[in-house]
Amino acid sequence: MRFWPERLNVSFPARAAGPENGNPCLPVLRGFPLVGFAAVGNDTVRRASLAAFLTLLAAPAFAQNTPGGPVLAPPKDEMTVKVENLSEPEVCAEKDNIDIRFANPDVRRFKIQAIQPSYIGMLREDRYLPDWTACDMTGDPAFVSGKPRQVTLWETPSMWVVGHVFPAFWRPATVPVKIGDRVEHGLHLIQLWMRVNERSEEMLVVYPPDGYWRARPLPPKHLGWTAYGSSFMVGPVTMEGRPIVALKEIAFDPEEKKFTFTFRDGGEGALRIVHLDQDRFVLEATLAGDLPKDKPFAALRSMYITETNNDAARVAWREAKNPRWGEAHILDYKGGEATEFWAGRHVASRHNTSAPDMVFSRFEK
Numbered sequence: 001m002r003f004w005p006e007r008l009n010v011s012f013p014a015r016a017a018g019p020e021n022g023n024p025c026l027p028v029l030r031g032f033p034l035v036g037f038a039a040v041g042n043d044t045v046r047r048a049s050l051a052a053f054l055t056l057l058a059a060p061a062f063a064q065n066t067p068g069g070p071v072l073a074p075p076k077d078e079m080t081v082k083v084e085n086l087s088e089p090e091v092c093a094e095k096d097n098i099d100i101r102f103a104n105p106d107v108r109r110f111k112i113q114a115i116q117p118s119y120i121g122m123l124r125e126d127r128y129l130p131d132w133t134a135c136d137m138t139g140d141p142a143f144v145s146g147k148p149r150q151v152t153l154w155e156t157p158s159m160w161v162v163g164h165v166f167p168a169f170w171r172p173a174t175v176p177v178k179i180g181d182r183v184e185h186g187l188h189l190i191q192l193w194m195r196v197n198e199r200s201e202e203m204l205v206v207y208p209p210d211g212y213w214r215a216r217p218l219p220p221k222h223l224g225w226t227a228y229g230s231s232f233m234v235g236p237v238t239m240e241g242r243p244i245v246a247l248k249e250i251a252f253d254p255e256e257k258k259f260t261f262t263f264r265d266g267g268e269g270a271l272r273i274v275h276l277d278q279d280r281f282v283l284e285a286t287l288a289g290d291l292p293k294d295k296p297f298a299a300l301r302s303m304y305i306t307e308t309n310n311d312a313a314r315v316a317w318r319e320a321k322n323p324r325w326g327e328a329h330i331l332d333y334k335g336g337e338a339t340e341f342w343a344g345r346h347v348a349s350r351h352n353t354s355a356p357d358m359v360f361s362r363f364e365k
Helices: none
Strands: 081-085 098-103 109-115 149-155 159-165 177-179 182-184 189-196 199-207 212-215 231-234 247-253 258-263 268-276 280-288 298-302 304-306 314-318 326-329 336-338 340-344 357-364
Touching (some): 098 340, 199 280, 298 357, 314 336
Parallel strands (some): 177 247
Antiparallel strands (some): 081 098, 098 298, 109 280, 109 357, 159 189, 177 182, 189 199, 199 212, 212 231, 231 298, 247 258, 314 326, 314 340
8 A cells, every 4th residue: 555645735835934045845734744644555545535526427638639738649650559458346445456558669758648637627626535445455565664754855946856755665765866966865755846826836746666656737726736646657567566667766857857767677768847737747758778678668557446436437549540539448448559548537536536637649769
């Protein structure tokens, strides 16, 4: 099981209280202190439960382009990837049972998008409490790391990077994190914050011990905050109790707005911010070096219990030279080939209702 502090509505105080004025710029958990939680593992407080609209039907967001936003037309030489669905049924809403992997040894560049669900404009309220119904986490591994701590790794008035050490985690925290000349060890979570429209917004997090990322676009004005949902991985996916990407080192370049990382199993990768607005967050992933040819290069992890209790319930995919998208229930999808892949919801869920849909596309050499 995993503890997900970013799901508990972490926000920063006004910049007047920041380090540039002599005060530490610490995150505020609305109603929850960050420290003092029980031991943490892989899939525990992974999602915040949010207010639900139970039967809102809408067209999938993957078919829409944002006015003024990026139009991600297919590249001239778009590549096909093999999509494998290893998802399994589950009754605990705090475990990731959705496991979708993407494979093609020739792919070296692709886009990942976190897009607002198509019903986002209909939501009026969010709730963010975990759902422990039918959950038993007693068998989950936990590596005790000692006293929890938080550290600001890099900061300007418009962007800052924060690292966290948890009391325990399901894997040991052995991946060094580098920004400029500074190197930190033992971090379980890295948060990327930006100041947008006079607000502090956290839009991207990564867990160095297992290579899980999650992203979200800027919240719409009528909500002010939205939840994280599905996770994704970039790099050679391997099974070590659960699917992971084993990182050797991770670094962040603030000028490029880019994370770079090397993989334990060979090769290297990068994740760069391309576009961010209130509709979507676009990331460009690149891969290089001696990557394992027998492993998937990316994966999507999520949760599905029922149609009204999930972070992703449907998938859609586009095949080369096929004028029509395929669509299926996320547990019924048999896998296949795709040039573009979407996972999300048509019906609002009681779990992380505002969490984004995820799109993988523009696979290139």
